[in-house]
Amino acid sequence: MFQIIGIIVVFVMVFGGFSLAGGHFDVILKAMPFEMMMIGGAAVGAFLIGNKPKTVMKTLGDFAKIFTGPKWKAQDYTDLLSLLFLLTKTMKTKGVIALESHIENPKDSAIFTRYPRIMKDHFAVDFICDTLRMMTMNLEDPHQVEDAMEKQLEKHHHEAADPAHAMQTMADGLPALGIVAAVLGVIKTMGAIESPPAILGGYIGGALVGTFLGVFIAYGFVGPFAAYMQAVYDEEHSFYKIIQDVLVAHLHGNAAQISVEIGRGGVPSKMQPSFAELETALDQIPSEVG
Structure with missing residues (x-):
């Protein structure tokens, strides 16, 4: 919602101010299609040249995040903590053997299938299962496990945030492409130097529209879009950091309830369940699960 309001504000303030100052839109409207063809086309071409096909497709797929925000909602964080509670409790009370069937085939696990939204995130499920698998292989040094998890998280976050970096690179290049369009307009002007002053x-004026559009699009839209996408990726990353916090806390010998409480502290404030809310969610889990 705020992004849509922001777009409207940018247009109203820029073009409203131009109009109130006595500006005329005829020159802008006449030059805009050709300038946008040069600037926008060159920006898209440079975007395709400078990015892997996977990044290009992910950018197109993730563009909606600018308006929808992070995919994880408050209930998802509560579900994640509940899932981790069940796993760590099972491991502590029944041993690693009881956990093997769940981590080897999570699609048929009574624990994992309770939380279908988490199941749809392949990285989250694989991250949990791979870490627990390391624990069942007697890798129980909390520092080694934490280091291994940190490397996985860093790689995943870097790859996930590629679209934001790609868009920021485009924003950085747009003013220069606007200058390119303006220079071409000057060349056109010099070719008609004998024409009347009007x-x-x-x-x-048409040449300067190119400079205007390059700067306007870069700093009014593409740059802010890239910044917000990065913020979304950072918030989504915190979801996976909670997995690390809980499982490392478990390795330090904490009870399942304490481990998830440590993880609860890493939930973004606006999504964070209260202690009582989390306790209620854990109490609602049927005792036969796991």
């Missing part, structure tokens, strides 16, 4: 003025 015509030359229109040519120069």
